[in-house]
Amino acid sequence: MRGVILRETGKPVEVSDGLAIRPPGPGEVRVRLRAAGVCHSDLSMCEGRLPARLPLVPGHEGAGEVVELGPGVTGPPVGSHVILSWIPPCGGCAYCLGGQPNLCTSVSPPAEPTLTVGGEPAYAGLGVGCFAEETVVDARAAIPIPDDVPFEVAAVVGCAVLTGVGAVINTARVRPGSSVLVIGCGGVGVNVIQGAALAAAAPVVAVDRVPEKLAAARAFGATHTLTPDELREAAKELTGGLGFDYAFEVVGRSETIRQAYKSTRRGGTTVVVGAGSADDPVTFSAAELFATERRLLGCLYGSGDVRTDFARLLRLWRAGRLDLEGLISRRITLDGVGEAFEAMGSGDVIRSLVTF
Ligand code: APR
Ligand code: ZN
Structure with missing residues (x-):
């Protein structure tokens, strides 16, 4: 074959x-x-x-x-x-x-x-x-x-959709009204964005270094889009000086994990969705983890249960709530x-x- x-x-x-x-x-x-x-x-x-x-x-x-x-x-x-x-x-x-x-x-x-x-x-x-x-x-x-689900739609559920939407609804369990930052707006990132929109998060702020990706981010529900350079200033402004309740890293690099972490508020949560490599360590001082209670969560396959979550995501798609x-x-x-x-x-x- x-x-x-x-x-x-x-x-x-x-x-x-x-x-x-x-x-x-x-x-x-x-x-x-x-x-x-x-x-x-x-x-x-x-x-x-x-x-x-x-x-x-x-x-x-x-x-x-x-x-x-x-x-x-x-x-x-x-x-x-x-x-x-x-x-x-x-x-x-x-x-x-x-x-x-x-x-x-x-x-x-x-x-x-x-x-x-x-x-x-x-x-x-x-x-x-x-x-x-x-x-x-x-x-x-x-x-x-079900037989009537187009194979094309089914295929993307098998990784990008479960990983991205799952990061929001399973790993982080984002509450309505939470402020959300998403770094990386590729196939997985836009699913984090539409998951955040589904969870009624606001604002949903998307960051990507490729400007054209930001248009897609908006189409999937981002309320604001930024280039990496704009992030530091805008993050303060958009969150009343606090930082984000949640930051999702969807690139898979230590540098963007640090960026996500630094953008969260005291007690905020960073979710590492990107698949990073074994030779790219991320460093945190013992003090910063202790003193600010910022949380760092790993996320493998959207913390999902494929036996129930594929069907759950397809129900949301059928209802017009996931694109x-x-x-x-x-x-x-x-x-x-x-x-x-x-x-x-x-x-x-x-x-x-x-x-x-
Ligand atoms: N800052 C912001 N955005 C970045 C940066 C950066 N330093 N580096 C890359 N990006 C953006 C790219 O421009 C791209 O839009 O991250 C996005 C990655 O998207 P894709 O290449 O489509 O990758 P995707 O399939 O979404 O996977 C993202 O999740 O499953 C893992 O292995 C996968 O680690 C990867 C991540
Ligand atoms: Zn994948």
Whole structure:
């Protein structure tokens, strides 16, 4: 089959017709991809800033159709439409039972790689490998959705929407009337913005270094937009000199995490949504953490429960309270993924979406 492959970090991705997929084993299903979004984490893996096993088939924001069940698997049945979850909850560990299934680590990667390229093993990015025509995943990673949800809409729910909206409603549990700052207005950032609007936060202040992204931020509900240089002055003005109740960092860099943290009020909360790299430490003095009671929260996959949150987000979309179509700036084929990585830095693309 056809798929995108990265052989060496820092090198461009290639498209290969020489990928092969093995049948699903016990506990697994085979899914035919129908749509997949291009997320910044895919690029970070290809550039070596996030860990990934090579050769890599990237892509972790996908939706498709179940086409085969492994031995003993009872569902989702063949024909089901599913969103792929890059953290499959096992359902039985302390995290799953304790209400934090996004932290489940019990579902291990398959013993035998699901993919080969030219006869050699290849590895599905984040266990799902959505930039290929098909993928074999743990059945618990295939979350069924209603048949009438367009695959394109379903795909973006699989990462950007759950991560961004989840950061607001699950991780931070923002109360109406809270002041919110969002640094980074890409595919994930605009979902933090629309999550904040949904939570009736005000003001919702968006910051990005690319001016064109600020127009998108406004369209998704930001009440004010700023360049990074304007932030320090404007933050004071917009919050009556206090600082923000909440600051969301959606870039994944120590510098912007510091910026977010410094923009919060005493007792305010910073949520780190961006996926940063292991060699980029963030420093805080012991005194500042103690003396101002500013809080710092991590956020993995929107602190969500994919078994209930995908459906919850789709209900909000159906009710017209989340704009998911508006996230999709352009449709590409697998051949366009390399170029979509480059377009990420430009102003006019929120999400490039691979259709099959
Ligand atoms: N200050 C402000 N904005 C910045 C800065 C900065 N120093 N550096 C980058 N940005 C902006 C970019 O201009 C872009 O609009 O951050 C945005 C990042 O958006 P995308 O590239 O679309 O990335 P996205 O897919 O939204 O992911 C954001 O979340 O899932 C993680 O790995 C992902 O860390 C990444 C983050
Ligand atoms: Zn992602």
